Amino acid sequence: MITKDIKMADLIHMNHQLLVVLERFRIPLGFENKTITEICEKHNINLNFFLIIINAYNDENYLPEENLECCFVSDLIQYLKNSHRYYINEKFPFLRNMIEQFANESEDPKARLLINFFSEYFAEVKEHMEYEDRVVFPYIMELSKSSSSSQSEYNIRTYTDLHDHIEEKVIDLKSILIKYLPPTKAQSQRIQILFELFRLEEDLELHGKIEDKLLVPMVQKMENESLNR
C-alpha cells in the first residue's frame, strides 16, 4: 500500500509504470527528495485522490476502503479526460507512426495491412473516448450537482456495456506481429512495436479498471440517491 509519506522518486523506482499516471496529473519530473504529500501540495492535487489512483495502478486487487466520496467526482473525471487526451493525441499517433515506418522499411506489401488495421482501431478508440468526454462525463457531472431527481434516459449501465473490448484489437495486432506476418526487413522496429503494444494493452486494461472499479460504483450510488429523492 502506497502512503503519503513515501518519496515520490522512490515510488517511480519501485514501479515505473506509474510514470503514465504522473503524466496524467501533469506532475513534472525532478522530484528531489520530496514526498508524495509535498508534491501534491506543490501542484495543487487532491492528495487522497492521488493515492487512490496510484494504489489502483500499483495493485490490481486494490479497492479504496471507503466508498469514493462524491467530492472526488470532478477529480476523477478530469483524470480520465487527461488519460483520453494522452491516448488520442500522443500514444496512438506515436504508434501509428511507428507502424507506418515499419511498413515502409519492411519492403513487404503485407506489412502495409497493419497500417489500415491500426488506423481503423485508432478511429474506433477515438470515437469511444470522445463519446465519453462529450456524453458520459457531462451526465455524471450533472448528476453530482443536481438536487432534483434525474430526468435523463441515460444511465451508467449503458456505458459499462460499451467499453468492454477496447484492448481486444491490441491483442489481435500482437498475434499478427508475433505469429502471422512473415519475417521481413526492419525486425528491430517490429520488436519495438511489440514492446509498445504490450505496454499499451496493460495501460488500457488499467484504464478500464479505474472506470469499472472507481467510476461506475460511484455513479451507480449517485443514480440510486437521485432516484430516491
Add this chain to the structure above:
Amino acid sequence: MSDYRIVVADQSEIIRKGLIQILKHLPFRFQTIEVSDATHIQDKVNHYEPQLVIVNPQFIQNMASVNLKETFHDASEIKFAGLVAGYADKNMTNQFDTIIYINDTQTEITKQVEELLIGSGDNNSIADKEVILSDREIDVLKLLVKGHSNKEISDQLFISTHTVISHRKNITRKVGIKSVAGLTVFALINNYVRMDDF
C-alpha cells in the same frame, strides 16, 4: 480482457501472492481474483465465473461440508484445485479436481493448472493446437472478412446460423484473433482472400 479467470482463495496474503507469481509462468493469458475472506468466495465465483478456483480446503471447510460443486451455483464447468499446506481431510480433498501442495515446484504447479484448464495432450487433437483451419472454416472466414453477416453466411453455405457461430468460435480459438478486422489481416496474409476481393 483475459481468456481465463482464476480465483485464488486463501487467508494468507503471502500464499495468494506467491501462488499468483508462480502462475505467471503459465503460457496463456489469464486474470486472477484474490479472495481473502471465506464469506466472499461464493459472491466472487458467481460474479467472475472463473474456469478455475484454487482454494485452501480448510478455508471453506464450514460451507462445503456436503459437496463442493453443489456449494457453488452452476459450478459444473468450474474446476477446483485444493491448496494444501499441512494436514488435509481425505473426504475433503477427494472433492477437488487436483491438489496443489505447498511444497510443489513451479513446474509441477503450472503443469497441473495447465492440464486442468486446457487438458492434457490426449484430449486435444494436434490440429486444434495448430492453426489448421478446416475447409468449412476457411469458407466461413472468407465470407466473414468480406463483411457478410452470420445470416448471409448461413444462406450462402446452406448451414444454420448456429453452425456459422460455432465455426467462428473455432476460427477465433485456433487463430487467436477475435476481431473481424484482425481476421481480415490474417486472411490476406495467408492468401485466403486477395486485396482485389474488397
